[in-house]
Amino acid sequence: MPITDLSHAVAGSPPSGAVQSDKSAIAQRVIVLLDRLGRLTRELQFADGLNPAQWEALRFLAKANKYSRSPTALADYLGATKGTVSQTLIALESKGLITRCKKTEDRRQVDLCLTDAGQAMLGKDPMQTLEQATLEIADELGSEMVKGLSRLLHDLQTRNQINEFGVCQDCSLFCVNSQAALAALEVKPEAGTCGNTGETIDMAEKTKICVNYKTTN
Template sequence: MDKNNRLQSNPMNKGSHSLGRLFLQLRRLERQPQNFGNAGSITPSEIHTIEGIGYEGAILMNELATHLGVTKGAVSQLIVRLEAKQLVMRSSYPHDSRAILISLTEKGKEAYKAHEEMHIQFYDQLRSELSQEEIEIFEKCIEKLNGFLQK
């Protein structure tokens, strides 16, 4: 038996292959722009930036970069694109004129709500296909996977 057949026939490798396929699928989804409400086509990085800003609040540009785990320069580029789409607006921070606050416009809030609804629908569909015990196991596995990936 050659090496590839041995690797594929080993039951311990099934999870590894499934995880690899999941990562490839997620990477594919991360490249696909989607429509969220009437906001038009929004890339995954843009909608996650909108999500990081939050529905009701405003966030400092540097805090947003930290929250998203990207550089200030990357956030600045995203904000320029989101401003051009009229989804966010900048304003001066009252306590420090050098700091910039980012908040959502009404159009941005609509995109935020549509994105949240998409997540709720996905999770509702998942719940309809899994038992309560499977949901609990799934949630624990996702938590552990997130922790592992943050290392």
Template sequence: MTDDTPWLTRDQLRAWMKLVAVMELLPAALDQQLQRDADLTHFDYMVVAMLSETESRTLRMSALAAATNASLPRLSHVVSRLEKRGLVTRCPSADDRRATDVRLTDAGYDTIVQAAPEHVRTARRYVIDALADEQVAQLDGITRALLGRLDPEGRFAALTYPRGDEALCEARLTGADAGEGLPEVPGVLFRDATADDGPLLRRATLRAMNWRTETFTDADLDRPEFAHYFDGFDPARDRGVVAVDGDGPVGVAWARFLPEDDPGYGFVAADVPELTIAVDARGRGRGVGGALLERLLDAGRAAGWPGVSLSVEDGNTGARILYERAGFRTVGRNGDSDTLLVRT
């Protein structure tokens, strides 16, 4: 019998054993500091930190479990302990009474604010300050490669791209990613569009207009019949969902309420928002478009919209199939495009 075990070389074994030592020692050092200074475990800190990163300081239990790589039973036990300390509260979700939301209290927020400085100093002491700048860059590449094997679906992506990173800094499991039963895309997170996404929506509008050929330019977007799709996007009224992977946004779907005296190409009524979807080349063939569409329609149902409309040009068969699968039906004609509507 031949031994086909892929034994490690001497250099590989040396590197592996050092990694094993770090995995044993570093968590204990982080736990020790947090227990001493804030009476928190490192996992407690992760839970509270994830809640603090959302605008409402609230996440569904399922989203929080995904963000912290925890089973629901383990997370429930930790949340119960934090709740007894007054750091979090639990309540039925406003969108789905069957689901449970976890909200960070003011006391919980104060705790994370007070704990963060020494936690950062500890991270610097044991990791960052022990490395030269080029080694930090190498560490980023090494850990990214390892996460590609350990976390191929990107469940930990919300932790691995800190605030300020242009790729996933805003995809921190907000409402757009919290709905049970919505389709997932490996390596992609979803976030709600904000008023700051105007430039993104502008680029996406151009991409949607040029679905077949590069007919339009950025200068064309200043024309009123195009500009109203992105200019003045208001998340208090309109809705949008952005898909993000490790290299940045890969797609966006948004719906805008346009008035009767300034209608879009897919206008049906002033109380029915018009949908636009754009997915870039990096996101195509991965199910990003369908996942964006389902999340936007889910948001529309939660908001009580009577329906969602859109315009699809003749020949755009792939888009038409996607929309019809989601329940859209033709209700009108505008030039060389059909107007489609789905009731929500």
């Protein structure tokens, strides 16, 4: 009688097919929850005379660095067409929430900036409701939620070749300046250099998101 190899079996462990089925069920549940949360947060953002795209544009401009405050970068971040973003910007400008300025280094490019009214509007951000709900579970699940959702987002962006828009100081192109370089540039010790442009990145800029962000391997 042939001897059956049972070395792979563990007493009490479920069959591999059952494990795969459980994983699939969890994945489907995550998809449903993300979809529901997305729909709910979208509805919340029809507030104070703005729509979801306009709110997201204000948030983006508040946290984007100097390389990213352009209509093209905003369209990339929102996953929207240039025409759609153009209409969003026209609406925000008509409400006095943003301004368009020509960049000093290249007059052909536009720098989008929040006005004081735009900054004040963000104080009414309807997503604060979601923030409060998240704070209630932060101690128990916060770090694991961030890890899991960040990984999911990164995987989807990689598969679909979508820019990540990460924080400048976490970028593989960000270089920490040596003391000699800092002295020559007469900048603060916290500054760094962008490996993409060669320009100095100050403390305020390096904590903002960038359209040129590259993941650190």
